[in-house]
Amino acid sequence: MFFCSTHIFSPSYHLVYDVYIVCWSFCFWFIMAVMLDAAAIEVPDGTPRDVMKAQIKLRCEGTSILLELDDCEAMSVVFLALQGNLLARHGYRLSQYLCRGQAKETFEQLVELAEEGGGGGVLVEALYIIGRYDLLEDQLGLPVNFTLHQFFKREIGGVEPDRKAMYCVCAGMAQEQTDHLLATRLEDWCCSGPGRPLEETFVRNLTGINYHVLLNQLYQALLAEQRNSLASCLQPFIMHNIYLHDRTCISTTDLRKLCFSQALLNKPRLYFIQACRGNEGLRPILLQQDNTIVTHSESDCLISAATVQGYTAVRSQTEGSWYITDLCQALQEYGHIMPIKNVLQKTRQNLKSRMGSMNNTYVTQLSEEKVTLIRDVQLVRAEEEHFLEGITILTQLEVMEKLLEEALEEIIESDDNLESLISSLINIRFS
Incomplete structure (x- = not known):
């Protein structure tokens, strides 16, 4: 009101009044932008308030905070924080900056790229993964406690799980072991020389489509070195690879991407792959009379996965899993009138129509099956008597299991009654 009165009675204050209004408007919109930015960071599962504050602070002061990392830690953070294809597009360039001592330029670009790929949350989680709790607490005000x-x-969409596994492998080997692995088992990898972090060598060899190929090669190298515990970290992310005539290889997921174009939208693409998927021969189960093949251990199975390998499956806290919801609906409507393969096709059609938001990015989902069924399978709606019969059988199995456990405990406690216990077990088994 003071400036309004002054403006009315004294034109000389006109400039002061306008500057005041402009400054106040700027402050208002800046505060609103920060509030909206903070709201945009929050994920559906509910991000703790301290984590949100830490994310905002990293957006504003990330470069100065990250400068406290040493070279190896910095390379690990780059590897963890660049999500999706950003690692292939920018990872090697940032690693070169680090090699040349240009840490400031590295972190300036990393903060921007992290925002583009997954938000400031990936940088916070990357610091957590590499164990820089001091930076989280002292610089970002984020208490490292049970809640954190x-x-x-919960793995709610921050750092990708395969990157975490890769970091565990890198952190689990001394530098001499890394150099030995690269020199003896991964000699085809381009390497700048001994003494460099494994993540740096990985991104040096990374292109847009060979991420899983490199991951497979590292997995096989660890197995060859009998580093089974480290190899087990990567095992869930190992994908089956089509070895080509020039002895290069490509993952089946990358093959699907290469064979897709806008012209093929909603058109079936059929893949018939002649390739080994392991080293073990599948042994038949034979009839004793005439050696006729009956079946084998992999026969008559159907495994339906919520998503295609390499991608996330969505679960809503309020409505549950997309896949399970659509599967139950399809089973309820069609399970008793269609073969199971058609029910799963209905499920996939419903999934395809879904779209949601995760980390400020639109996502969808597609289920996938591995089928070794040799005939159609269709469910039926049983009568009540069949349902009760099933409950009775389950109860009998539970009772038998309990009796077996009690008998085994008695065997462990005393060997005196071994014969009688074995006899009682046989009676239980055949009664």
Whole structure:
């Protein structure tokens, strides 16, 4: 009101009044932008307030905070924080910056790229993964406590799980072991020389489509070195690879991407792949009379996965899993009138129509089956008597299991009654 009165009675204050209004408007919109930005960071599962504050601070002061990392830690953060194809597009360039001592330029670009790929949350989680709790607490005001541990265990779309596994492998080997692995088992990889982090060598060899190929090669190298515990970290992310005539290889997921174009929208693409998927021969189960093949251990199975390998499956806290919801609906409507393969096709059609948001990015989902069925399978709606019969059988199995456990405990406690216990077990088994 003071400036309004002054403006009315004294034109000389006109400039002061306008500057005041402009400054106040700027402050208002800046505060609103920060509030909206903070709201945009929040994920559906519910991000703790301290994590949100840490994310905002990293957006504003990330470069100065990250400068406290040493070269190896910095390379690990680059590897963890660049999501999706950003690692292939920018990872090697940032690693070269680090090699040349240009840490400031590295972190300036990393903060921007992290925002583009998954938000400031990936940088916070990357610092958590590499164990720089001091930076989280002292610089970002984020207490490292049970709540934070539980939050990052939920894997709600921050750092990609395969990157975490890769970091565990890199952190689990001394530098001499890394150099030995590269020199003896991964000699085809382009390497700048000994003494460099494994993540740096990985991104040096990374292109847009060979991520899983490199991951497979590292997995096989660890197995060859009998580093089974480290190899087990990568095992869930190992994908089957089509070895080509020039002895290069490509993952089946990358093959699907290469064979897709806008012209093929909603058109079936059929893949018939002649390739080994392991080293073990599948042994038949034979009839004793005439050696006729009956079946084998992999026969008559159907495994339906919520998503295609390499991609996330969506679960809503309020409505549940997309896949399970659509599967139950399809079973309820069609399970008793269609073969199971058609029910799963209905499920996939419903999934395809879904779209949601995760980390400020639109996502969808597609289920996938591995089928070794040799005939159609169709469910039927049983009568009540069949349902009750099933419950009775399950109860009998539970009772038998309990009796077996009790008998085994008695065997462990005393060997005196071994014969009688074995006899009683046989009676239980055949009664």
